[in-house]
Amino acid sequence: MSEKIVCRVLTGPTGSGKSELAFRLALETGWEIFCMDSMQVYRRMDIGTAKPTTREQEAVPHHMLDICEPVDTYSVSQYITDALEKVEERHRAGKEVLFVGGTGLYLEGMVHGMSMGFRPADEKLREELQKLSESPEGLLELDERLRRVDPRTADKLPMNDIRRRIRAIEVSESTGVPFSAQEKKSGGDSRFRWVIASTSMERNMLYDRINRRVDRMIREGLDGEVKRLMQEGVPEGAQSMQAIGYKEMIPYLRGEWTKEKAADEIRKGTRHYAKRQMTFLKRLEGIRYICPDEEKAQAELLQYFTEIGE
Numbered sequence: 001m002s003e004k005i006v007c008r009v010l011t012g013p014t015g016s017g018k019s020e021l022a023f024r025l026a027l028e029t030g031w032e033i034f035c036m037d038s039m040q041v042y043r044r045m046d047i048g049t050a051k052p053t054t055r056e057q058e059a060v061p062h063h064m065l066d067i068c069e070p071v072d073t074y075s076v077s078q079y080i081t082d083a084l085e086k087v088e089e090r091h092r093a094g095k096e097v098l099f100v101g102g103t104g105l106y107l108e109g110m111v112h113g114m115s116m117g118f119r120p121a122d123e124k125l126r127e128e129l130q131k132l133s134e135s136p137e138g139l140l141e142l143d144e145r146l147r148r149v150d151p152r153t154a155d156k157l158p159m160n161d162i163r164r165r166i167r168a169i170e171v172s173e174s175t176g177v178p179f180s181a182q183e184k185k186s187g188g189d190s191r192f193r194w195v196i197a198s199t200s201m202e203r204n205m206l207y208d209r210i211n212r213r214v215d216r217m218i219r220e221g222l223d224g225e226v227k228r229l230m231q232e233g234v235p236e237g238a239q240s241m242q243a244i245g246y247k248e249m250i251p252y253l254r255g256e257w258t259k260e261k262a263a264d265e266i267r268k269g270t271r272h273y274a275k276r277q278m279t280f281l282k283r284l285e286g287i288r289y290i291c292p293d294e295e296k297a298q299a300e301l302l303q304y305f306t307e308i309g310e
Helices: 018-029 054-059 076-092 104-112 123-132 136-149 151-156 162-175 203-220 222-232 249-253 259-282 297-309
Strands: 005-011 032-035 097-100 192-199 288-290
Touching (some): 005 076, 018 032, 018 054, 018 097, 018 192, 076 104, 104 259, 123 136, 123 162, 136 151, 151 259, 203 222, 203 259, 222 249, 249 259, 288 297
Parallel strands (some): 192 288
16 A cells, blocks of 8 residues: 655634744745635735735745636635645655645545535526625625524635535535535545644734734735726626625725725624634644744644654
8 A cells, every 4th residue: 555645734714824834834844835725726816815925935836826817716626636636746756745724625625525415406596596696795695594504514615615605505405404414425535644733822812913914905905906806807706706805895996885994894704704714623633733923833833743744
């Protein structure tokens, strides 16, 4: 039996410092970073996704970044297939990898496999829910509907993953069994061994970091980034434009909200997303928690990854 490929993961709630910690660790070890973020896959969406800077990408190889256009729909299954194929490629080249990001569904799908629900499509319901998702108010209603039938899936899925949210509602409502409880299509891929750590900090401190990061994004020109995407012809209903930070800027650019109103909504949405991420992570077993602000965080993380990964 061939030796398994070790995949190290640093996850955690948004704004908790995982990217900075991972970058320093990658510089020290020579590991290559695999971005595990459902929005960083889109080109020209840099400010609102807190994408690694050009300097960081030049210093450390980054993968699963800027791989599709903002008009494209990029699914969880596509990410899993593309990422694991790339991991094997880098393994053959003698490289070790570190996944970094907070998209829990990507992580769960790679580690445990995916459950799609064995039910035929309900095209009428899909059309109804798709139309609902095309406005910020409708997205909230869609989220509430999913939470009524399957709160676990609602916690796991990013708000912008419209396709899978609609499928989860469809399966849950038609079977009476939550989507998350459906029989899995497959287990985790046996070629890989997963070693998972997560950043962790006191909630008030995390929320303060999130608020300051949103302020920085506004100063760096998030509104201009969203405006350019719209001028390119990216539809407001595109999967990419449902991301926190982008969908809130649209009413501002229409003249319906002030910039401060948009910023407040981004802060609130990001805090709620971080809370959902923390809830999801509590359900995963075998995670080592690291406080990124501690002086020995990098050394502690390296020791854990090295010992467990051997």
